[in-house]
Amino acid sequence: MQTSSSERGADFEQLKKRWTALVKHLQDDPRVARLLNTRLGRYLSSHSFVALTALMFSAMAAVPVGLFVTFAVVTTMISAVGFVFCEAFLLFVGGLALLWVLSGIALFAIVASAVVNVLYVTTFSLLNRYYPHLTKKGVIEGEKTECETSTEKDSKAN
Numbered sequence: 001m002q003t004s005s006s007e008r009g010a011d012f013e014q015l016k017k018r019w020t021a022l023v024k025h026l027q028d029d030p031r032v033a034r035l036l037n038t039r040l041g042r043y044l045s046s047h048s049f050v051a052l053t054a055l056m057f058s059a060m061a062a063v064p065v066g067l068f069v070t071f072a073v074v075t076t077m078i079s080a081v082g083f084v085f086c087e088a089f090l091l092f093v094g095g096l097a098l099l100w101v102l103s104g105i106a107l108f109a110i111v112a113s114a115v116v117n118v119l120y121v122t123t124f125s126l127l128n129r130y131y132p133h134l135t136k137k138g139v140i141e142g143e144k145t146e147c148e149t150s151t152e153k154d155s156k157a158n
Contacts, residue, residue: 026032035041044051127134 027036036045044054
């Protein structure tokens with residue numbers, strides 16, 4: 001169906017009136033009026049091509065900038081969570097290593113203590129067996145304790 005040129009003209013006039021009303025409503029807004037009173041606002045009002053270019057650039061750049069900001073935030077969150085997991089893993093491995101080292105030290109201490117005790121017992125058993133004259137009831141002959149010396153003095157005094 002073809003529409004007549006008069007209908008198209010009427011539709012265009014109606015669209016122009018609505019567009020003009022919308023622009024007038026935007027210009028009457030106090031925030032827009034404040035922006036238009038600035039040096040940049042006056043420049044954009046007098047240079048409509050530059051204003052349209054800036055508007056289109058801003059609208060088209062919103063999606064890539066939004067995607068980049070989303071990527072940056074998600075990357076930061078993932079790296080923070082990854083750092084926490086990595087740190088927890090390293091602490092776990094370090095704790096296991098410490099546990100193994102301490103277990104090894106405890107095992108070494110037990111073995112060394114057993115060896116020293118066996119050597120001590122063996123040495124004194126051999127000395128008591130082969131050199132019994134060196135000891136008399138656990139006291140080495142030739143050396144007198146203070147207690148024995150004082151009892152001898154008491155017996156001589158009586």
